[in-house]
Amino acid sequence: MLLAIDVGNTNAVLGLYRPIPPEAGTAATPHRFHPDAVAHWRITTPDEQTADEFGVLLRSLFESSQLALSVVTGICIASVVPPAEGTLRHVCEAYFNLRPLFIEPGVKTGLPILTDHPAEVGADRIVDCVAAFERFHAACITVDMGTATVFNAISARGEFLGGAIAPGLGISADALFSRAARLPRVDVRKPAKVIGTGTVDNIQIGLYYGYIGLVDGILERMLERMTADLEAPGPTSKGEIPIIATGGLAPLIASGSRYLHLVDPHLTLTGVRLVYERHQQRARRVTS
Numbered sequence: 001m002l003l004a005i006d007v008g009n010t011n012a013v014l015g016l017y018r019p020i021p022p023e024a025g026t027a028a029t030p031h032r033f034h035p036d037a038v039a040h041w042r043i044t045t046p047d048e049q050t051a052d053e054f055g056v057l058l059r060s061l062f063e064s065s066q067l068a069l070s071v072v073t074g075i076c077i078a079s080v081v082p083p084a085e086g087t088l089r090h091v092c093e094a095y096f097n098l099r100p101l102f103i104e105p106g107v108k109t110g111l112p113i114l115t116d117h118p119a120e121v122g123a124d125r126i127v128d129c130v131a132a133f134e135r136f137h138a139a140c141i142t143v144d145m146g147t148a149t150v151f152n153a154i155s156a157r158g159e160f161l162g163g164a165i166a167p168g169l170g171i172s173a174d175a176l177f178s179r180a181a182r183l184p185r186v187d188v189r190k191p192a193k194v195i196g197t198g199t200v201d202n203i204q205i206g207l208y209y210g211y212i213g214l215v216d217g218i219l220e221r222m223l224e225r226m227t228a229d230l231e232a233p234g235p236t237s238k239g240e241i242p243i244i245a246t247g248g249l250a251p252l253i254a255s256g257s258r259y260l261h262l263v264d265p266h267l268t269l270t271g272v273r274l275v276y277e278r279h280q281q282r283a284r285r286v287t288s
Helices: 051-064 082-095 123-136 169-179 199-231 250-254 267-287
Strands: 002-007 011-017 039-044 074-079 140-145 148-154 160-167 243-246
Touching: 002 082, 002 267, 011 267, 039 051, 051 082, 074 082, 074 123, 074 267, 123 140, 123 148, 123 160, 123 243, 123 267, 140 199, 140 250, 140 267, 148 199, 160 169, 160 199, 169 199, 199 250, 243 250, 243 267
Parallel strands: 002 074, 140 243
Antiparallel strands: 002 011, 011 039, 140 148, 148 160
């Protein structure tokens, strides 16, 4: 099985994918995995854990799903937390006896990157784009809502055009609570009304609808630019540009957004799986 790992600044998400067996009478298709995970887990990013501590946690997660570590035959990691990468590498080698594939500059992902400095693009953005284009095969936008909210624009040719990065809703809320001594810390959730009559609902309204305004405002401008490009002469596909959201806060914000109608909590893991499949298939062609 393939263990796909997405390491974010706050949380790490893991998914376990079983291989697709060959159909009767056909040759095996190497390194293909079912799109639905056998199991998936969300944990705190292990940037301050030792390899042994993280290894024990992984063993516990697998045992809770009645799985043995030995079922893993490949590991692929998308990380935006460099301090955690040494720990992850050690865990993979010590507990799985495998060398992980880190999605980093030099790894062929099938996604042309048309930005000023391609090596600076985070692995999470790359795999989100890979998964979204594989799903739509058209120009599209992804919105990943975690510690930061990251907008990615993909062309009709499957190229990463660029995007935007904004502070996440959690960061915005923490900044408000830490800098305003008289304001209480509240849960960030969809408020029952839009005109608050108490301090708590005033804060919730401001955070929730204010953040929706940020997300929808950026998406509106991105859609205008991308639509204009699609309407220009050339070999592009026209039509409505799909937008897909992911990340822990995506369902909350999507419930009030004018543009976020599609949420996929496993978009990033899907991209990790696809990059691993492509890498292994390419390596097989090179060695055969």
